Amino acid sequence: MKRREFLKAAIAGAAAFAVPPTLITAAVAGQPAGQTLLGIVRRTIEVNGKAASVFGLQHENGSPGVRLRAGEAFNVLLRNETAESTIIHWHGLTPPWQSDGVGDAPLPLIAAGADRAYDFPVGRPGTHWMHAHTLQEQALLAAPLIVADPDDDSKDEQEVVVLLHDFSFSSPEELLAGLTGGAAAPMQHGGMPMSGATGGAMAGMNHGGMAMDLNDIEYDAYLANDRTLDDPEIVSVEPGGRVRVRIINGATATAFTIDFGELEGELIAVDGQDIEPVKGSRFPMTMGQRIDVRVQLPREVRSFPIVALREGSRERTGVILRPAGAAVAKIATSGDGDAPVLDLALEAQLRAVAPLVSRPVQKRFDMMLTGGMAAYRWGLATNEPIVVDAGDRVEVTLRNMSMMAHPMHLHGHHFQVVAIDGQRFAGAVRDTVLVPPMRSVTIAVDAGNPGQWAFHCHHLYHMATGMMSTFAYRG
Numbered sequence: 001m002k003r004r005e006f007l008k009a010a011i012a013g014a015a016a017f018a019v020p021p022t023l024i025t026a027a028v029a030g031q032p033a034g035q036t037l038l039g040i041v042r043r044t045i046e047v048n049g050k051a052a053s054v055f056g057l058q059h060e061n062g063s064p065g066v067r068l069r070a071g072e073a074f075n076v077l078l079r080n081e082t083a084e085s086t087i088i089h090w091h092g093l094t095p096p097w098q099s100d101g102v103g104d105a106p107l108p109l110i111a112a113g114a115d116r117a118y119d120f121p122v123g124r125p126g127t128h129w130m131h132a133h134t135l136q137e138q139a140l141l142a143a144p145l146i147v148a149d150p151d152d153d154s155k156d157e158q159e160v161v162v163l164l165h166d167f168s169f170s171s172p173e174e175l176l177a178g179l180t181g182g183a184a185a186p187m188q189h190g191g192m193p194m195s196g197a198t199g200g201a202m203a204g205m206n207h208g209g210m211a212m213d214l215n216d217i218e219y220d221a222y223l224a225n226d227r228t229l230d231d232p233e234i235v236s237v238e239p240g241g242r243v244r245v246r247i248i249n250g251a252t253a254t255a256f257t258i259d260f261g262e263l264e265g266e267l268i269a270v271d272g273q274d275i276e277p278v279k280g281s282r283f284p285m286t287m288g289q290r291i292d293v294r295v296q297l298p299r300e301v302r303s304f305p306i307v308a309l310r311e312g313s314r315e316r317t318g319v320i321l322r323p324a325g326a327a328v329a330k331i332a333t334s335g336d337g338d339a340p341v342l343d344l345a346l347e348a349q350l351r352a353v354a355p356l357v358s359r360p361v362q363k364r365f366d367m368m369l370t371g372g373m374a375a376y377r378w379g380l381a382t383n384e385p386i387v388v389d390a391g392d393r394v395e396v397t398l399r400n401m402s403m404m405a406h407p408m409h410l411h412g413h414h415f416q417v418v419a420i421d422g423q424r425f426a427g428a429v430r431d432t433v434l435v436p437p438m439r440s441v442t443i444a445v446d447a448g449n450p451g452q453w454a455f456h457c458h459h460l461y462h463m464a465t466g467m468m469s470t471f472a473y474r475g
Contacts, residue, residue, distance in 0.1 A: 087102065160237075166217070303320050378466050
């Protein structure tokens with residue numbers, strides 16, 4: 001299928017989220033009233049001039065993802081229309097544990113041709129996403145999950161959604177085998193990880209006299225809404241209009257700096273949680289994170305690229321905002337210089353609009369982030385198992401003892417960043433935080449959602465080779 005034909009059928013990417021919510025969540029004939037049918041499908045896209053078979057999460061009309069409104073129910077019938085078993089995690093939502101989406105924790109994978117129903121409160125508004133909790137995430141089994149704020153209905157503001165990916169024509173199993181020296185894939189298909197084997201770093205830099213590893217996979221392409229900068233998505237905008245750009249880093253092993261170029265924006269939310277606005281034109285984001293940036297467009301009729309720069313490298317992807325009649329300049333997929341390496345400078349500036357209520361801490365844990373590229377084994381070790389009681393205020397200090405950064409994600413909860421390298425502050429509320437090499441980040445979380453929750457690195461291949469633990473409720 002030609003790219004243009006596919007995109008026209010699928011109403012792909014940000015364009016899909018510009019249509020009315022009733023189209024995105026339209027009920028399917030024969031389904032219970034109010035229930036949304038969402039299909040796990042195989043689809044074809046074009047990358048670097050070649051056809052690529054990938055996964056998708058979409059409605060019968062071809063529109064991807066889910067858009068709901070705060071206060072509604074997440075009433076979804078998920079249908080696996082592929083020949084493979086899989087499972088979907090609702091990243092950013094806080095469902096009951098049974099609906100979380102990790103294989104055998106507690107429900108098994110969804111078999112080929114099978115359905116699974118979900119019905120739980122969607123919660124507060126925010127930019128979230130959904131993705132396979134298996135190696136299939138690498139094959140683009142992911143989509144936006146937007147919870148809109150009804151209070152925004154009266155705002156004169158356009159919304160643009162951008163989902164970033166790293167893409168390979170090789171299968172995720174081949175990529176993992178390349179990292180582990182050809183050993184058997186150490187991750188159970190969709191379940192908890194096992195031990196790893198051998199491999200080697202692809203790119204690194206010096207960090208305090210030690211070798212810091214950055215990118216361990218050289219991908220064939222980097223995508224924004226399924227497209228490269230050779231054929232980017234062109235988003236129609238109004239001159240002088242205001243735009244809320246929701247960006248989701250759905251890449252499996254790539255961090256980015258988002259570059260708004262000439263536009264200065266206000267960062268207003270991270271991981272779907274409001275923050276006190278921070279002005280800027282460049283914003284870092286690691287795997288699994290989301291940012292909401294509000295920009296005011298000039299009245300001149302000209303185009304504005306929004307570019308995602310691959311960490312420590314020249315590769316880039318992105319979309320282009322274009323008022324009617326504006327010219328669109330060609331943007332190369334490789335820049336003139338290496339992009340920045342992510343650090344915690346922005347994280348230290350962020351302040352939550354709705355921070356956790358101040359209260360005593362009942363339980364504290366230390367979690368060591370360990371591993372290395374040479375053996376390609378990664379792990380999490382705690383001073384004692386993380387076991388909490390409902391109602392506890394819990395703090396976990398994440399200490400990265402490896403030479404690679406790790407985006408740490410906790411399922412089923414939102415946490416507040418309360419310290420960096422032991423320096424206390426009241427930071428952002430989020431669900432995924434970057435821990436750079438030889439740094440520590442302390443998070444605080446209220447234990448209010450019983451279950452045995454996954455707590456892991458959101459680098460897919462780190463998780464697959466051991467960097468996964470449990471945030472468990474007693475009993």
